[in-house]
Amino acid sequence: MEKVTRRELLRLLGLGSAAAVVAACKPQVVIETVEKVVKETVVVEKEVEAQAVSYSGEMRVFVLPGAPVEPVNEFLSAALTARHPNVSVKFEYIVGDFFEQVYTRAAAGTLPDVVWNGDSLVMGLAQNGVTMDLLPWAEADPDVDLDDVFPAMLGLGYFQDKLHFLPSALDVVTMYYNKTLFEEAGAELPSDSWTWDDFITQAKKITALDEDGQGNPMYWAISNGTWSWWATVYPWVVGYGGSAVSEDGTKSTWSTPEALAGMKAYTELWTEHNIAQPVGLDVGGDSFTLGRSAVWTHIQGVRPYLKTAIEDKFDWDIQVLPKMVDGRHRTGMGTWGMSVNAESKMREAAYEFVKGLITPPIQKLLSQKELAVPLLRSVAEDPSWYEGLQPPPANFMAFVNGADDAVLPYRDYPVDCGGFYTGVVMQSYQAAVEAVLRDQQTVEQAFTDCDAAIQACLDQHLG
Numbered sequence: 001m002e003k004v005t006r007r008e009l010l011r012l013l014g015l016g017s018a019a020a021v022v023a024a025c026k027p028q029v030v031i032e033t034v035e036k037v038v039k040e041t042v043v044v045e046k047e048v049e050a051q052a053v054s055y056s057g058e059m060r061v062f063v064l065p066g067a068p069v070e071p072v073n074e075f076l077s078a079a080l081t082a083r084h085p086n087v088s089v090k091f092e093y094i095v096g097d098f099f100e101q102v103y104t105r106a107a108a109g110t111l112p113d114v115v116w117n118g119d120s121l122v123m124g125l126a127q128n129g130v131t132m133d134l135l136p137w138a139e140a141d142p143d144v145d146l147d148d149v150f151p152a153m154l155g156l157g158y159f160q161d162k163l164h165f166l167p168s169a170l171d172v173v174t175m176y177y178n179k180t181l182f183e184e185a186g187a188e189l190p191s192d193s194w195t196w197d198d199f200i201t202q203a204k205k206i207t208a209l210d211e212d213g214q215g216n217p218m219y220w221a222i223s224n225g226t227w228s229w230w231a232t233v234y235p236w237v238v239g240y241g242g243s244a245v246s247e248d249g250t251k252s253t254w255s256t257p258e259a260l261a262g263m264k265a266y267t268e269l270w271t272e273h274n275i276a277q278p279v280g281l282d283v284g285g286d287s288f289t290l291g292r293s294a295v296w297t298h299i300q301g302v303r304p305y306l307k308t309a310i311e312d313k314f315d316w317d318i319q320v321l322p323k324m325v326d327g328r329h330r331t332g333m334g335t336w337g338m339s340v341n342a343e344s345k346m347r348e349a350a351y352e353f354v355k356g357l358i359t360p361p362i363q364k365l366l367s368q369k370e371l372a373v374p375l376l377r378s379v380a381e382d383p384s385w386y387e388g389l390q391p392p393p394a395n396f397m398a399f400v401n402g403a404d405d406a407v408l409p410y411r412d413y414p415v416d417c418g419g420f421y422t423g424v425v426m427q428s429y430q431a432a433v434e435a436v437l438r439d440q441q442t443v444e445q446a447f448t449d450c451d452a453a454i455q456a457c458l459d460q461h462l463g
Contacts, residue, residue, distance in 0.1 A: 055349040056086035060112035062102070065093045068301065068371045069116060069336060072168060075365060076338075076356040080349065087349050099124070106130050106343070113344040114353050117165040118336045119156040120421040126159040127415055131339040135163040137351050145376075149358055152333050152406035153375045159411055164339055166357045169372030170380060171299035171335035172406045173231050174398055175321050176306065180314035181219060181294045185209050190295075190319040192329075192401065196265065199322045203275040206294050221275040223293040225286065227437070228430045230409055230420040231332025232297050236262035238407045239324025244420075249412055250462060252454035254429060255447040262324075264443045267436040279437045289313075297321065299334060300373045300399045307392070318393040320402040328405040373399040414461035417454065428453040 059080075063073050070091070077089040092112050094101060102125065105111035117125060125131045134157075138144045146154060150170055157165040175190060182189050187202040203221030210218040226232045237243065242259030245252055253259060269276045277283075277293055288296035289309040310316060320329045338357060340350040356362045360379055366372035367385040373396075374380040380403075386396040409420040418425045432446035441449070 055084045055346070055352070057346060057349075058088045058090055059114070059346045059349045059353065060090050060092055061114040061353070062094060062105075062112040063091050063114075063116050064336075065095075067304070068168075071369070072357075072366060072371055073338075075362060076353050079356045079362065080353045083352070084349065087346075089353070102130060103128065106341070109343065111341050111343070113341050113346045113350040115339045115341055116336065117339040119165075119167075119334050122157060122165050122339075123159050123411060123419060123421075125339065126162065126164040129342055131164040132342040132344070132347065132351075133162040133164065134166060134340065134351065134354070135161075138163065138355065141355065144355055144358060145378075146358075148376045148378050150375055150377060150380070150403045150406075152403050152408065153335060155408040156333065156335060157337065165337045166339075166354050167335045167337040167375055168357055169300065169335055169366065170375040170399060170403055171301055171373070172333040172399070172402050173226075173235075173297050173299055173321065173331045174402060175319045176288065176296045176298060176302075176316060176393075177319060178288070178291065178294045178314050178316050180316075181206060181209075181291065185219075185294075189317075190322075192320050192398070194319075194322040196322045196324065200269075200273050200275060203294070204273065207275050217274070218292070220277040220287060220293040221295055222269060222277060223286070223288045223296040224277040224279055224281065225288065226297055227276070227279055228433055229332070229334075230426070230429075231334055233263075233266065233429065233433060234409065234420065235321075235330035235332050235407050236266040236324070238262070239326050239328065239330035240265065241326065244410045245413075250458060252451040252458060254432070254454070255444070255451045260443055260447060263433070263436070263447055265325075267433065267443060270437045271439065279434060301335075303370065303393070316392050317395050318398045319395060320398050320405075329402045331402050331406050332409070333406050414458065416461045417457040424457045425454055 061073060061077070063069055073091065081087055081089060094116060098121070102111065102115065111130070115125075115131065117131070122131075138146055149167075152172060153167040153170055154163075156167055157163050177190055179189060182202070185205040185208075187205040190199070190202075206219055206221045207217035234244065237254070237259045240258050240262030242256055242262055243253055254263070270278065277287055283290060283292045286309070287293040289306065291314055306316070321331045322329070324330045338354045340347060340354055344350050358376065360376060363372065363374040363376050363379045364385060367374050367379070368388070370389060374385050379385055380400045389396065411419060413419045413425055417423055418427075420426055428450040432441075432450040435441040435446045436443050
């Protein structure tokens with residue numbers, strides 16, 4: 001990542017010495033700036049600070065080392081200390097087992113004020129009282145517009161109607177595709193108007209490129225790298241009109257006709273159309289970067305990895321996922337973000353630090369440094385965010401165009417049943433998908449068993 005000086009950072013953030021006014025519900029520093037133009041090029045600024053108490057003291061941040069998390073947090077730190085020069089920010093790095101460190105420190109009262117978090121971790125930390133509800137703070141903050149955040153991303157931070165983390169980027173699952181392989185097969189390049197039937201038609205040209213004499217493709221249309229991830233599985237349920245649970249949350253519904261239709265369509269990419277890399281097939285590494293599969297479905301955060309791993313081996317780009325039968329580009333998502341320790345003694349400063357993630361200056365800066373795709377609609381829909389970025393990919397807006405069709409994971413399972421990321425729920429739906437892909441059960445059998453396992457847990461713990 002290109003280095004940014006502190007002076008440049010403050011300019012990019014729109015801060016500098018004339019810092020922005022803090023939220024009305026917090027201690028404030030009011031700044032009046034008078035500008036005079038001298039010889040059309042020189043701007044003289046006069047700053048008048050009202051007497052007010054600002055935040056002061058050391059604020060600690062529990063953060064993952066390295067990119068993209070550490071540099072993003074450096075930007076958040078610079079933004080906070082520019083507004084509140086009496087605050088110092090100390091990073092403490094997460095090494096080893098995340099939950100062990102967090103819960104041990106929380107119990108001892110030594111957990112830092114701000115804590116790195118991920119969408120798969122939000123529920124556990126919230127259930128155990130580790131993280132603070134940010135919703136009342138954000139709703140009262142004139143600097144924050146929650147309605148500007150794509151719902152698919154903001155929704156990942158909610159648990160039981162409380163907002164426990166703020167996301168860092170627009171990380172919806174997108175189609176990365178090998179342009180060279182599509183072209184060599186004489187297949188059309190993916191379009192944003194494609195349905196999954198269109199995809200299958202073109203994909204069969206790729207799997208027919210070079211067979212081993214026994215009908216087994218040497219090139220697959222779809223990598224098996226994310227076959228069991230909820231973000232690539234569950235959208236098929238929703239896209240066919242199904243859901244994971246009944247409206248009242250008491251019944252597991254993976255085996256309703258609608259959900260079964262979605263799971264049948266998904267698994268037939270392997271079992272019927274033979275265009276997806278078989279589960280467990282090892283081709284000596286990641287099949288997409290090796291050029292053995294034409295498509296890999298993942299979030300925008302893998303861009304730096306792909307650029308390094310592929311280099312000039314082939315041309316690649318991105319596209320939204322094809323449309324489901326409901327006419328929408330159904331997809332999932334996953335991202336990291338930041339939370340505030342519920343027991344922090346510096347809650348005001350910690351909130352100010354974390355809220356920076358969803359402010360336009362930070363989101364613009366992160367996009368310019370290729371650390372994120374902006375999760376604010378106002379920023380993402382302005383083409384200036386990707387101007388100057390070097391392809392690949394070239395179709396940057398594909399990262400944005402699938403956001404409104406993204407589906408959230410169901411989060412309100414009983415604690416002891418887990419969810420889409422852990423426990424009985426995850427184990428049951430993943431086992432069902434694998435049983436079908438390995439030709440051990442039919443879709444109906446596998447997902448009836450899935451529902452039975454989840455329902456037993458619901459019956460036991462819903463009381």
